[in-house]
Structure formats: structure tokens, C-alpha cells
Amino acid sequence: MKQAIIKKLDAELLISQKELQVDIPKVILTAREHGDLKENSEYKAAKERQTFLQARISLLQKRISDVTSLDIEKIPRDRSGLGSTLFLTDIKTGKEKQFHLVFPEDVDPDAGKISPGSPVGKALMGKQTGDEVMVLLPEQKIEYEVINVKTLHDKSEDDN
Known part of the structure; x- marks a missing residue:
């Protein structure tokens, strides 16, 4: 039961980390190339997604730690x-x-x-x-x- 949850959380963590470290920087770079960032909805959306992913990764890491430390006994x-x-x-x-x-x-x-x-x-x-x-x-x-x-x-x- 515990290991299945950890595996599930780890999988989501890896996907989120990849998106944050690989995909989002590409989107931000492309959006920057379109010029003025003040009215660039693509850039704003990417930055919002980046913030969301950072928070989600922190939450997942804490959840993994909590589940790992759970003493079934x-x-x-x-x-x-x-x-x-x-x-x-x-x-x-x-x-x-x-x-x-x-x-x-x-x-x-x-x-x-x-x-x-x-x-x-x-x-x-x-x-x-x-x-x-x-x-x-x-x-x-x-x-x-x-x-x-x-x-x-x-x-x-x-x-x-």
C-alpha cells in the first residue's frame, strides 16, 4: 500500500520536474522571442505554469517524505x-x-x-x-x- 503510493508520487514528481526543467524554459524562451513581455499571454501563462510546478514539486516531495516516514506498525x-x-x-x-x-x-x-x-x-x-x-x-x-x-x-x- 505504502510503496504503491510512493511509486505513484515519484512518477508524478519526475514528470513535473521534467516539465519545469526542460519544457517550460523552452516555452519561456520562445515567448520572449515574440517581443514585449508585458502583453505576451504566452509568456505569462508559462510563468504561471512554472510557479504552479514549483509549488506542486514541493508538495510532492513533502508528501513522499510523509508517506515514507509513516510507520505501518x-x-x-x-x-x-x-x-x-x-x-x-x-x-x-x-x-x-x-x-x-x-x-x-x-x-x-x-x-x-x-x-x-x-x-x-x-x-x-x-x-x-x-x-x-x-x-x-x-x-x-x-x-x-x-x-x-x-x-x-x-x-x-x-x-x-
């Missing part, structure tokens, strides 16, 4: 945390729902993959089988019962 074994899958029942409707707590880079709400920092993710963090959870969303309040929690550690044991 510190993720709880007895309750939900990053990497957990929670099986829930909507108390009002009886409908079953499943959520996976994933890194922000892997979020896919349609597939039930949510970030621990999202409203639903925050409500689900630290929960155990049998707990009731209230999720406050902008337009509604949903109450779930936790039917089962499969932690990151349970999943790695299943893989062995």
Missing part, C-alpha cells in the same frame, strides 16, 4: 485506521455499505475509497465492530452500525 490493529475496510449497516434503511480508508491519492468515492480526512473518513476512524457512527454531511445525517472492521494488518495476514 503504529496503525491500530484493534480498530479502524488508514488501510482499514469497514462494513456498515445504515441504521435507518438497513442498507449495507462498505468503505475503505485510503491515502488521499487513492480516493475514489464511487468505489467506496475515502480519505481519513473526509467527513465520512473522520467519523469512521478509530471505530470497532458494534460501534454506532453518526456521519454529518452538509445536507443529511446518516447513522451506521459497524458490522465488521478489517484492518490493514488483517489484510496483510490474509495475504500470507
